[in-house]
Amino acid sequence: MTDGKDHNLLLTVKAKNLLLRPSENIKIKVVGRCRPLTPEEIAKGSKSVVNIQGKDKIIINAAGKEQSYSLDSAFGADSKNADIYESKCDALLHRALEGYNITIMAFGATGSGKSYLMSGNEEDPGIVPLLSQKLFQNLKQRTGKEYMVTASFLEIMDEKMLDLLNPHNNPMTLRQHIIKGIFVDGLSEMVVQSAEDLAQLYDQGLHARCIGAADVKAHRERAHAIFTITVEQKEHQSSKIGVRSTITLVELAGCEISESANHTVVAGNQGILKVLSALGDSKQKGGHVPYRESLVTRLLQDSLGGNCITLMLVTVSSRDKAYQETHTALQYAQYTKTIQNHVKMNLDLIKDLQLAKKQTWEEKERLSGQYEEERKINLANKGVLEWVMDSMKKGSRELQEKILLLQKERDLISEQYKAKRKDVDELKEDLQKKIMDYTKYTESGKKSESETKKLVTAIHELKERLKRETEALRKIKDNLSLVQARQQQEREHARAQMTGMKGNAELRQKVELEERKRMEQEHKAMIDEEMEKSKLDVESELAEIQMREADGYKYSTKEGAELERTLAQLRADKPVIAMKLQTMQKEKEYVEAELEDVYRMHNEQLELQQLQHYQTFRRYREMFEEQKAAIDQRYRQLLEDCIQDSNS
Numbered sequence: 001m002t003d004g005k006d007h008n009l010l011l012t013v014k015a016k017n018l019l020l021r022p023s024e025n026i027k028i029k030v031v032g033r034c035r036p037l038t039p040e041e042i043a044k045g046s047k048s049v050v051n052i053q054g055k056d057k058i059i060i061n062a063a064g065k066e067q068s069y070s071l072d073s074a075f076g077a078d079s080k081n082a083d084i085y086e087s088k089c090d091a092l093l094h095r096a097l098e099g100y101n102i103t104i105m106a107f108g109a110t111g112s113g114k115s116y117l118m119s120g121n122e123e124d125p126g127i128v129p130l131l132s133q134k135l136f137q138n139l140k141q142r143t144g145k146e147y148m149v150t151a152s153f154l155e156i157m158d159e160k161m162l163d164l165l166n167p168h169n170n171p172m173t174l175r176q177h178i179i180k181g182i183f184v185d186g187l188s189e190m191v192v193q194s195a196e197d198l199a200q201l202y203d204q205g206l207h208a209r210c211i212g213a214a215d216v217k218a219h220r221e222r223a224h225a226i227f228t229i230t231v232e233q234k235e236h237q238s239s240k241i242g243v244r245s246t247i248t249l250v251e252l253a254g255c256e257i258s259e260s261a262n263h264t265v266v267a268g269n270q271g272i273l274k275v276l277s278a279l280g281d282s283k284q285k286g287g288h289v290p291y292r293e294s295l296v297t298r299l300l301q302d303s304l305g306g307n308c309i310t311l312m313l314v315t316v317s318s319r320d321k322a323y324q325e326t327h328t329a330l331q332y333a334q335y336t337k338t339i340q341n342h343v344k345m346n347l348d349l350i351k352d353l354q355l356a357k358k359q360t361w362e363e364k365e366r367l368s369g370q371y372e373e374e375r376k377i378n379l380a381n382k383g384v385l386e387w388v389m390d391s392m393k394k395g396s397r398e399l400q401e402k403i404l405l406l407q408k409e410r411d412l413i414s415e416q417y418k419a420k421r422k423d424v425d426e427l428k429e430d431l432q433k434k435i436m437d438y439t440k441y442t443e444s445g446k447k448s449e450s451e452t453k454k455l456v457t458a459i460h461e462l463k464e465r466l467k468r469e470t471e472a473l474r475k476i477k478d479n480l481s482l483v484q485a486r487q488q489q490e491r492e493h494a495r496a497q498m499t500g501m502k503g504n505a506e507l508r509q510k511v512e513l514e515e516r517k518r519m520e521q522e523h524k525a526m527i528d529e530e531m532e533k534s535k536l537d538v539e540s541e542l543a544e545i546q547m548r549e550a551d552g553y554k555y556s557t558k559e560g561a562e563l564e565r566t567l568a569q570l571r572a573d574k575p576v577i578a579m580k581l582q583t584m585q586k587e588k589e590y591v592e593a594e595l596e597d598v599y600r601m602h603n604e605q606l607e608l609q610q611l612q613h614y615q616t617f618r619r620y621r622e623m624f625e626e627q628k629a630a631i632d633q634r635y636r637q638l639l640e641d642c643i644q645d646s647n648s
């Protein structure tokens with residue numbers, strides 16, 4: 001046994017040995033893919049201005065100019081994703097299995113075909129599903145080797161990270177390790193057993209990308225998605241890890257050039273573009289590379305100029321209106337072509353170099369199991385409980401999509417509601433202030449007719465505006481309630497399906513508990529908001545009474561004014577109480593349904609137990625009868641033997 005100090009020393013020495021291993025210089029390969037015009041673009045009269053010449057040239061013929069870009073390879077509009085995978089990516093997978101880190105990243109303007117290329121569809125599967133299939137086919141053919149495959153899926157948007165496989169709110173930080181390189185501490189790493197598992201995780205992660213995004217397109221323009229597969233291989237029964245490789249599959253945010261004259265680049269990609277320029281632009285080469293300016297460049301530091309074999313897939317649209325974006329993407333592709341990576345094989349990572357205990361296979365399996373439970377609950381928390389349960393059953397896509405769409409619609413309306421609510425509150429405050437000013441003015445005794453008229457007109461105009469805005473707010477709220485009700489209906493529907501699910505009772509219970517908590521939180525927020533609104537309503541009514549009094553309106557008695565105030569308070573309290581009742585009713589119904597489920601499940605279990613008891617009883621009876629028959633037989637035999645003995 002070594003103590004902590006010796007262990008660290010050993011680690012450093014071994015790490016240094018690894019670092020001293022000679023590296024190979026390999027340039028980043030850049031492959032272009034021009035997508036065809038979509039049917040909608042054709043219908044709108046768009047023209048194609050991009051052509052492929054030979055095997056590696058992309059020609060843009062637009063704005064009266066022809067410009068040619070030379071890449072490592074180029075694929076045209078009629079190419080299939082599988083063509084690109086077979087000729088450009090499969091060899092990289094083999095390098096990964098030898099122990100190299102590889103990265104395949106899709107880069108291009110918004111709508112240029114990055115998702116189509118990386119994810120594809122049923123007829124034309126993308127690079128990620130194709131690579132997943134091939135990975136397991138290859139691993140299965142490696143006799144005498146054990147392997148462990150894990151996957152993680154990260155989204156980076158506006159410098160924030162989201163764990164797409166397990167959307168938790170725990171902190172995640174970028175860390176650097178002397179052997180492992182840069183990694184995200186806190187990101188879930190799931191152990192996968194088959195290509196199907198891997199494809200399902202990827203698919204679920206893609207769904208999670210859209211959850212809660214009001215505008216999916218805008219979201220994807222700004223968000224990077226990084227799917228990482230790690231493969232560890234070792235000889236059977238060996239304690240050495242042997243070969244470890246990381247396969248990083250990246251879909252970068254769309255680099256959009258605005259159609260305006262100043263051609264600004266959207267923020268999502270600025271970090272990447274700066275790094276590509278610093279590494280590849282001959283005018284900037286040799287200078288500082290701003291990796292640390294953005295999360296995505298820090299994370300991809302090894303892929304761009306480090307220890308990794310990298311393939312960049314540049315996607316462009318052939319659409320005439322997109323020609324400027326196409327030029328820009330290809331310009332950066334030219335820079336990328338010249339970037340030199342320094343690649344080493346990740347061999348002989350013996351046990352001492354494992355990243356603490358977390359890296360043992362057993363520990364990874366254990367953690368992955370833990371994440372699996374946690375991620376279902378986290379996904380359920382995001383309002384997609386039914387989707388999680390459903391995708392476990394592998395079916396009913398329609399229902400999943402419906403619930404996701406409703407969630408998005410609800411988020412969108414909630415945003416509208418919040419914005420309108422803010423306007424209305426501001427107007428109310430403004431009105432109160434104006435009324436107060438008016439009261440002070442009337443109390444000052446220096447009344448002039450024109451000034452009074454001006455103040456009163458302003459108050460009336462404000463009141464009219466407030467009325468209109470309040471009406472608009474009410475409509476949005478009705479809309480929101482409608483979507484909420486539809487969502488509730490779908491949930492009930494899914495819940496009914498879910499209750500048909502046998503087994504996994506513990507998980508179901510956990511998910512149900514989370515769902516109930518979520519509902520209670522939602523209700524609390526609704527009530528708080530209604531109370532806040534009621535407070536504002538009362539204040540505004542009181543201000544009005546004050547104005548009436550200032551205006552010389554005489555209540556018949558002093559109590560009259562007081563009564564009016566109390567009435568205002570009660571009027572405002574009414575909707576709060578109604579809402580409390582309504583939410584309590586809903587919670588009651590939910591708990592009743594839950595109880596019914598438990599009762600039914602309990603009965604089913606009871607029946608099952610009775611059946612099992614009966615079967616056990618029957619088995620015992622059979623055994624007893626068999627033994628009784630055997631004893632009878634033996635007794636009879638003994639008797640016969642005795643009779644024979646006495647006769648002889």
Ligand SMILES: Nc1ncnc2c1ncn2[C@@H]1O[C@H](COP(=O)(O)OP(=O)(O)OP(=O)(O)O)[C@@H](O)[C@H]1O
Nearest residue numbers: 035036038109110111112113114115116220221254
């Ligand atoms: N090779 C292709 N063949 C046929 N259609 C394609 C191809 N590539 C992309 N498309 C179509 O072009 C449209 C835009 O593609 P896609 O969504 O993949 O672009 P993107 O670059 O991922 O966009 P974003 O940055 O907004 O996510 C989609 O309708 C897609 O189906």
